[in-house]
Amino acid sequence: MFHFGGASCNNCDIEILACLTPRFDVERFGMQLVGTIRHADVLLVNGSINQKDKVRLLELYEQAPKPILVVAIGACGCTGGIFAEGNTFAGPVDKIIPVDAYIPGCPPKPEAIIAGIVKLLHK
Amino acid sequence: MYKDLLYYLIFPGFIFISVAGAFLSWFDRKITAWVQFRKGPPVLQPFYDFFKLLLVKETILPAGGSRLTFLMAPVFALAGASVSGILIMLPALGLKSGFSGDIIVIFYMLAIPSVTYMIGALAAGNPMASVGASREMKLIISYELTFLLIVAAIILKADMSIKVQDIILAQVEKGPFIGSLSGILLFVAFVFCMQAKLGLVPFDMAEAETEITHGSFIEYSGTAYAFIRLTKYMMLFILPAFLCIILLGGFRTDGIHLLWTVMKMIGVVLLITLIRNTNPRVRIDQAMRFFFIWMNLLVIAAIVLIYFGL
Numbered sequence: 001m002f003h004f005g006g007a008s009c010n011n012c013d014i015e016i017l018a019c020l021t022p023r024f025d026v027e028r029f030g031m032q033l034v035g036t037i038r039h040a041d042v043l044l045v046n047g048s049i050n051q052k053d054k055v056r057l058l059e060l061y062e063q064a065p066k067p068i069l070v071v072a073i074g075a076c077g078c079t080g081g082i083f084a085e086g087n088t089f090a091g092p093v094d095k096i097i098p099v100d101a102y103i104p105g106c107p108p109k110p111e112a113i114i115a116g117i118v119k120l121l122h123k
Numbered sequence: 124m125y126k127d128l129l130y131y132l133i134f135p136g137f138i139f140i141s142v143a144g145a146f147l148s149w150f151d152r153k154i155t156a157w158v159q160f161r162k163g164p165p166v167l168q169p170f171y172d173f174f175k176l177l178l179v180k181e182t183i184l185p186a187g188g189s190r191l192t193f194l195m196a197p198v199f200a201l202a203g204a205s206v207s208g209i210l211i212m213l214p215a216l217g218l219k220s221g222f223s224g225d226i227i228v229i230f231y232m233l234a235i236p237s238v239t240y241m242i243g244a245l246a247a248g249n250p251m252a253s254v255g256a257s258r259e260m261k262l263i264i265s266y267e268l269t270f271l272l273i274v275a276a277i278i279l280k281a282d283m284s285i286k287v288q289d290i291i292l293a294q295v296e297k298g299p300f301i302g303s304l305s306g307i308l309l310f311v312a313f314v315f316c317m318q319a320k321l322g323l324v325p326f327d328m329a330e331a332e333t334e335i336t337h338g339s340f341i342e343y344s345g346t347a348y349a350f351i352r353l354t355k356y357m358m359l360f361i362l363p364a365f366l367c368i369i370l371l372g373g374f375r376t377d378g379i380h381l382l383w384t385v386m387k388m389i390g391v392v393l394l395i396t397l398i399r400n401t402n403p404r405v406r407i408d409q410a411m412r413f414f415f416i417w418m419n420l421l422v423i424a425a426i427v428l429i430y431f432g433l
Contacts, residue, residue, distance in 0.1 A: 022159055025163075027161060027163060027164050028164065029164075030165060030168040030171060035337045036337050038183065038341065038342060038344040039348065041180075063183070065182070065183055065345055066181045067179065067180070
C-alpha cells in the first residue's frame, strides 16, 4: 500500500493514517504502508489532482510494478469535489490513470476506507 | 545420494528453513501488533506476500544500473543463507556430523546476504540505494568484528574445537554455555549482532523506511524482491538457531525435548522482536561506536573470563 497525497486538505490523509492505528488496524488483512512504490500493490490517491500533481502521479504509476490497484479516496479523488471547476484542476484520478475502487466521502470514515479495501481483497 | 538431496532441499534444508522462517516472520509481525495494541496479520500472510511477489508482480530493472549484478545479488544472498542454514541444521539435529572447521564456514556464509544486499543496492543506480549501501557497509564493518570475537570466544570455551558438533557435545557434557558469567556476556553481544545482521531496529539504518525509503531495497520489485524476502525469512530462522547451538545447548528432538527446542527458538525471536519495538533507530556513527567500543569490550571481557575458567 503506497499513499500518494495530491493537493489535499489533509483530512483524507489523516483518515488514512487512522486506518493504520490500533483502533482500525488494516494489518489484520495483511496490509502495511510501504516506503517505495516498487514494493506496493495498492496506490492510494487522495486530494484534487492539479496540473503539477498530474505529472508526478503519471510518473509514479509508470514506476509501479504491475498489476497494481489504484484506489481514489475522498470526494476530490473520485470526482474533483469542490475543486472540479478550478483553473489548475487536471481532472479526477480516473481521467489520468485507471482506478479500481472509489471511496467517496469528505472525508470518508476509516470504516468506509476499510470496506473499500476489503472489497479489493476479493478481486 | 538421494538422502543427501533430501537433507539439502527439504528437511532440514531449504524448504524447512523457509517455512519455519516465514512462520517466525509472522510471529514477529504479530508480536509487534500486540505491543502496539493491534490485532496483527493472519498466519499465512508471509506466504501470501512471498508467492504474490514471486508469481504475480512485475520485475522492473533499473535503466541506469548494472542489470546482471542487480538480478544476481538476491540469488547469491539466498544461496549464502541456505548453505549456512544447512551447515547449522545438520549437526544441530544430529543428522550428519559436519566437518572440522565448519563453524568458520558458517561465519563466512552468514556474512554473504548482507554483502550481496550491498552489491545489489550499488548496482541499482539509485541515490537512496547508494546511501543504504554505504550504511550497510559501515554496519558490516562494525558488527563483523564483534561477531568474529564471539565465535572465537565460543571456540575457546569449547576447548579449541572448531566443529559445530563438538561445540554441542561440549555443552551436553558441561551444561549450556549461557550458564556461566562469560556466556551471559556473549549472549548479550550476540543478540545485538543478530539485530544488526537482520537489519532490525535499532540497527535498521540501511533500510530505514522513513528517511531513505527502504534504502538498499528501494529498486527491487517482483521476483527479485521475493528472493530478498525469502532470504530475510531464512535469516530470521538461521541466526536464532545458531545462537541456540553455540550458547543455549543445541537442539534435541526426542519426546518432550522437542517442545523445549521450539520454546528456545520462539523465546529468542520474542526477545529480538521486543528489542526492535522498544528502541529508536540510532545513527550509523552511533552504531559503529556502540559495536567498536562497547560490544568488543564486552566480548573481550568474556574471553578473559573464559581464560580464567568462569
